[in-house]
Amino acid sequence: MTTTTAPAEIAVPRDAPMELHLDGVRIAYGSRTVVDGLGLNVRPGEILVLTGPSGCGKSTVLRAIAGLLPIAAGQIVADGRPVSGTDRDRAMVFQDDALHPWRTVRRNVTLALGLRGVPRAQRKPQAEQWIKEIGLDGYADYLPKSLSGGMRQRVQLARGLAGAPRAVLMDEPFGALDAQTRATMQQLLIATLAAHPATVVFVTHDVDEALLLGDRVVVLGRAGEPVRAVIEVPHPRAPHLRSASTTESLREQIGSALRDQG
Numbered sequence: 001m002t003t004t005t006a007p008a009e010i011a012v013p014r015d016a017p018m019e020l021h022l023d024g025v026r027i028a029y030g031s032r033t034v035v036d037g038l039g040l041n042v043r044p045g046e047i048l049v050l051t052g053p054s055g056c057g058k059s060t061v062l063r064a065i066a067g068l069l070p071i072a073a074g075q076i077v078a079d080g081r082p083v084s085g086t087d088r089d090r091a092m093v094f095q096d097d098a099l100h101p102w103r104t105v106r107r108n109v110t111l112a113l114g115l116r117g118v119p120r121a122q123r124k125p126q127a128e129q130w131i132k133e134i135g136l137d138g139y140a141d142y143l144p145k146s147l148s149g150g151m152r153q154r155v156q157l158a159r160g161l162a163g164a165p166r167a168v169l170m171d172e173p174f175g176a177l178d179a180q181t182r183a184t185m186q187q188l189l190i191a192t193l194a195a196h197p198a199t200v201v202f203v204t205h206d207v208d209e210a211l212l213l214g215d216r217v218v219v220l221g222r223a224g225e226p227v228r229a230v231i232e233v234p235h236p237r238a239p240h241l242r243s244a245s246t247t248e249s250l251r252e253q254i255g256s257a258l259r260d261q262g
Contacts, residue, residue: 017045017199018089018166020065024074027060034060038074038226040218042167047193047200049214051207052228053258056220058203062169065201066092078167088115091165095172097152099144105131105155106140112163130158133195134188150181154188161192167199175204186212207254211247212237219257229257 020042027035035057042048050058063069065076067086076083078090099108109127118126131140134154144152153173160168174182186209193200204210210217214233221228231253236242 015164016166017197018078019044019080020167020199020201021077021080022061022065022074023077025061025064025071025076026073027057027064027069028072033072035064035220035226038220040227042199042201043215044199045197046215047202047213049210049217050201050203050220051205051210051217051254051258052220054205056222057226058220059171061220062092062171062201062203065167066090066169068092088163089166091160091163091168093156093160093168093170093173095175097144097149097156099152099155099159101144104141104143105136105147108144108155109159109162112159116163126162130162133192134158148181150177150185153177153185157185157189157192161196161198164196165198167201170200170202172203172205174209175206182209189213207251210254211250217250217254219254221257228260229253 020040022038022040025035025038026033034055038061050061052058060069064071065083067083067090078087083090100111103111106124106127109130110123113123113126114120128140131137134157136151136154136158139147139151144155147155156173174185177185190213202210202213204213211233214237215235217229217231217233218227219229219231220226231250233250234242234246
């Protein structure tokens with residue numbers, strides 16, 4: 001079991017990236033334990049990637065951090081405050097776009113702005129700015145059904161970040177996209193987070209995606225050994241900007257931790 005000491009509650013600026021801390025976390029569905037004894041710190045402003053074999057609890061951990069799923073033991077804290085439910089400071093981005101199908105692109109984004117408390121008169125211009133940032137100029141009045149999968153994911157990213165969350169929890173958001181669209185979305189995410197910093201926990205099965213996006217990559221294991229490896233990814237993260245030997249070494253570290261689980 002991996003355990004750590006939870007930090008005391010701290011005062012932070014309202015727009016500062018969030019620190020997350022998991023200590024001895026156990027999550028179960030009925031009598032079946034999915035995650036047991038998980039200890040993990042997520043640094044403010046980093047992109048922490050979770051990977052691991054199917055069924056190890058990656059998505060389950062995200063939902064628990066979001067406050068969507070109760071934990072059976074241990075604690076999850078955000079800036080020293082126990083997580084006991086959902087909060088607008090912790091946004092979830094799913095693989096399925098989860099947009100409101102009856103709302104236009106603009107109105108999907110303004111919904112997040114309204115929940116954040118942005119005055120009504122400011123919502124439309126702010127939504128238009130987000131739509132421009134995600135490269136969908138001219139599509140503000142389109143319904144989700146008229147957009148491609150990649151375009152819908154752009155809207156979901158804008159809606160998620162428009163609410164000014166301090167932590168964004170992303171559950172394989174690009175997993176259903178074709179390779180070219182996926183690469184475009186990865187670069188868009190990097191650029192958007194550079195302009196709007198937040199702490200990110202990102203789940204993926206793709207090792208190359210993990211090495212492109214992550215500051216650290218955590219390989220999760222089964223319930224008896226929840227963390228198999230923690231790999232620091234040196235900057236620059238983009239594989240084409242670092243040596244091939246470094247990239248191959250990182251890929252082998254992750255692959256070895258995954259293979260050891262059988």
